[in-house]
Amino acid sequence: MIRRSPPARLTRRLRAAKEPIASPDSARANGQRAVFFDRDGTLNEEIGHVLDPQDFRVYPFAARAVRLVNQAGLLAIVVTNQSGVGRGLFAESAVRRVHRQLTRRIEAGGGRLDAIFYCPHHPEALVERYRVACSCRKPAPGLLEAAATQFGIDLTKSFVVGDRFVDITAGRRVGARSVLVLTGVGRKELEDEESNGIAQPDHVAENVYEAVRWVLGNLGNRK
Numbered sequence: 001m002i003r004r005s006p007p008a009r010l011t012r013r014l015r016a017a018k019e020p021i022a023s024p025d026s027a028r029a030n031g032q033r034a035v036f037f038d039r040d041g042t043l044n045e046e047i048g049h050v051l052d053p054q055d056f057r058v059y060p061f062a063a064r065a066v067r068l069v070n071q072a073g074l075l076a077i078v079v080t081n082q083s084g085v086g087r088g089l090f091a092e093s094a095v096r097r098v099h100r101q102l103t104r105r106i107e108a109g110g111g112r113l114d115a116i117f118y119c120p121h122h123p124e125a126l127v128e129r130y131r132v133a134c135s136c137r138k139p140a141p142g143l144l145e146a147a148a149t150q151f152g153i154d155l156t157k158s159f160v161v162g163d164r165f166v167d168i169t170a171g172r173r174v175g176a177r178s179v180l181v182l183t184g185v186g187r188k189e190l191e192d193e194e195s196n197g198i199a200q201p202d203h204v205a206e207n208v209y210e211a212v213r214w215v216l217g218n219l220g221n222r223k
């Protein structure tokens with residue numbers, strides 16, 4: 001049975017209070033833009049479900065990538081599927097702990113994440129309250145849309161960076177441009193015949209840092 005999905009969860013609003021963002025209305029008028037980062041395999045090593053936060057490893061170049069986005073004046077937002085919650089593998093508190101770790105690692109490298117959105121659902125989740133065909137599990141675009149509403153983002157002027165075709169597809173559905181990175185499962189995804197022809201990325205990059213360099217070089221170009 002398909003139920004109406006609960007709203008996407010925002011784990012943390014990371015921008016300091018003394019540095020308020022523009023109101024959604026004025027931001028939309030200003031065409032607020034964002035780079036949406038997938039988490040696993042994009043900012044940190046892909047190890048499957050992160051059962052133990054000790055095993056969580058952020059790529060050394062991830063903070064530099066985020067910092068470039070900050071410096072360019074775009075929002076840096078993480079959007080991640082964490083169905084391990086629904087599957088009963090770990091609690092949402094564990095996801096938040098990992099996200100505090102991610103935030104600290106990025107900050108230690110001089111970058112700043114504006115927000116992290118995650119989807120805890122799965123259509124066949126063991127935990128009943130997460131068992132929904134939700135609108136936020138990528139490739140559904142719900143996390144992107146929730147961020148857009150909260151921050152007044154123009155998704156058609158924004159970018160999605162990820163290592164799976166579900167990331168690319170989510171971006172495509174809202175008119176954002178996308179970059180597939182070859183870290184995580186990216187290289188395998190690209191080689192997988194079945195993935196081809198679904199939704200092709202606008203660019204393929206070695207890693208998230210190179211992806212951001214491409215994004216910043218293509219802010220004005222729409223192909």
Ligand SMILES: [Mg+2]
Nearest residue numbers: 038040041163
């Ligand atoms: Mg990934």
Ligand SMILES: [Zn+2]
Nearest residue numbers: 119121134136
């Ligand atoms: Zn969801």
